[in-house]
Amino acid sequence: METTAVRRRLTWQVAAVTSIARETPSVVTIELQPPDWPGHRAGQHLDVRLTAEDGYSAERSYSIASAPGEPPAITVERLENGEVSPYLTGELRAGDQLELRGPIGGYFVWEPANDSPLMLIAGGSGVVPLRSMLRHRLRTGSDVPARLLYSSRTLPDVIYRGELDHYGDGARVIYTLTRSQPPGWTGYAGRVNAATLAQTAWPASQRPLAFVCGPTRFVETVAQNLIALGYPPDRVKTERFGGT
Amino acid sequence: MSPVSRGFRGRSRVPAEEEDRIPPGQHLTNDFPVLSAGPTPHTPLPEWTFSITQGGDTLKSWTWPQMQALPAETIAADIHCVTRWSKLGTQWRGVSVDTLLDQVAAEAPYVLAFCDGGYTTNLPTEDVTGGKAWVAFGYEGAPLEPEHGGPARLLVPHLYFWKSAKWVRGLELRDHDAPGFWETYGYHMYGDPWKQQRYAGD
Numbered sequence: 198m199e200t201t202a203v204r205r206r207l208t209w210q211v212a213a214v215t216s217i218a219r220e221t222p223s224v225v226t227i228e229l230q231p232p233d234w235p236g237h238r239a240g241q242h243l244d245v246r247l248t249a250e251d252g253y254s255a256e257r258s259y260s261i262a263s264a265p266g267e268p269p270a271i272t273v274e275r276l277e278n279g280e281v282s283p284y285l286t287g288e289l290r291a292g293d294q295l296e297l298r299g300p301i302g303g304y305f306v307w308e309p310a311n312d313s314p315l316m317l318i319a320g321g322s323g324v325v326p327l328r329s330m331l332r333h334r335l336r337t338g339s340d341v342p343a344r345l346l347y348s349s350r351t352l353p354d355v356i357y358r359g360e361l362d363h364y365g366d367g368a369r370v371i372y373t374l375t376r377s378q379p380p381g382w383t384g385y386a387g388r389v390n391a392a393t394l395a396q397t398a399w400p401a402s403q404r405p406l407a408f409v410c411g412p413t414r415f416v417e418t419v420a421q422n423l424i425a426l427g428y429p430p431d432r433v434k435t436e437r438f439g440g441t
Numbered sequence: 442m443s444p445v446s447r448g449f450r451g452r453s454r455v456p457a458e459e460e461d462r463i464p465p466g467q468h469l470t471n472d473f474p475v476l477s478a479g480p481t482p483h484t485p486l487p488e489w490t491f492s493i494t495q496g497g498d499t500l501k502s503w504t505w506p507q508m509q510a511l512p513a514e515t516i517a518a519d520i521h522c523v524t525r526w527s528k529l530g531t532q533w534r535g536v537s538v539d540t541l542l543d544q545v546a547a548e549a550p551y552v553l554a555f556c557d558g559g560y561t562t563n564l565p566t567e568d569v570t571g572g573k574a575w576v577a578f579g580y581e582g583a584p585l586e587p588e589h590g591g592p593a594r595l596l597v598p599h600l601y602f603w604k605s606a607k608w609v610r611g612l613e614l615r616d617h618d619a620p621g622f623w624e625t626y627g628y629h630m631y632g633d634p635w636k637q638q639r640y641a642g643d
Contacts, residue, residue, distance in 0.1 A: 207640045247446040248443040248444065248449070249446070254443060255468060258524055431559065433480050
């Protein structure tokens with residue numbers, strides 16, 4: 198286990214929203230400019246706080262979508278019954294202020310110094326921290342071989358598609374679409390299962406390092422299947438969101 | 442002073458009768474989110490033990506049937522996760538940590554809970570004694586599911602829920618406090634939800 202201590206005090210600060218880009222009909226990426234950002238690592242998250250006029254406030258955590266060295270950005274999916282995500286995806290505009298603190302977390306983090314083959318597995322918006330890792334890999338000129346297996350409902354639900362299609366041979370992106378596939382689709386269809394992983398994941402003999410992020414059910418299934426393929430549990434880092 | 446978020450009114454205000462049960466910065470959830478740093482371990486019950494250790498020695502150890510034979514309690518608790526969800530009125534079944542510590546002669550000011558999968562978390566002994574903590578193996582009338590920490594997890598509901606270590610296998614008695622897993626990554630050493638002690642320095 199790494200013992201990188203993070204002992205800097207995390208204070209709230211008011212960031213400027215510099216841009217909002219729509220990724221899919223229900224997902225946006227919000228780029229932020231905080232006055233005092235210490236830099237982040239690939240895979241970390243930050244906390245956001247919204248405050249209503251009557252003083253009521255709501256806080257949530259979001260994975261950081263940008264690479265280390267870039268301004269912090271978050272990618273947010275609108276949850277129909279959510280409280281904060283409909284505001285961030287529908288109401289917030291460039292030029293607004295957004296209160297945040299971070300970066301937070303140090304376990305679900307990838308560093309280029311780790312030269313193990315990188316196996317990234319995402320369900321839905323679980324791709325966000327993994328995209329930070331892929332961008333970081335590219336920006337640092339790392340030659341660590343990387344694969345991203347990315348499960349989405351439909352092709353229009355794929356986040357960062359334009360970017361992911363251009364990572365080149367060193368970082369292969371493999372899609373699976375669970376709900377419907379367009380005519381001529383050559384990627385996988387259906388949920389990630391033991392067979393999909395056996396065909397796409399680095400063999401355990403290559404000592405890969407896996408990061409798995411997505412809804413709870415997805416992460417549970419993928420993690421158990423990776424272990425069945427011989428991945429040691431401490432080489433499978435997970436981040437789950439949502440209920441069971 | 443936080444700036445007003447233009448156009449934000451908030452939606453899920455807490456009902457008045459529950460308001461004083463929700464710590465600051467938390468919101469209610471009705472489902473039971475799962476947050477774990479790695480795969481869910483599945484230790485077969487015949488191999489399961491719960492141990493109290495000190496300085497590398499095992500002072501006392503219980504097998505699964507021995508743990509089940511101890512007097513168990515039903516616990517109703519509000520639980521609060523550092524990721525900001527709170528869940529009210531959860532029902533647990535478990536053995537009080539008092540019952541376990543009463544069976545060892547040693548004492549120490551701190552404990553480090555240790556678990557399958559290598560997870561650890563640190564707590565002051567006074568926070569796991571006096572009817573404040575349990576080794577829980579039942580949830581809402583059924584065995585505790587593996588993804589929620591089964592077969593048994595620590596239950597310390599007055600602290601943020603990462604202190605309620607999943608897949609717990611024992612307590613190490615310690616003379617000095619030492620950070621556990623999340624505490625090493627910048628989370629608070631104590632974790633009082635009413636003081637919003639989420640991260641180091643809070």
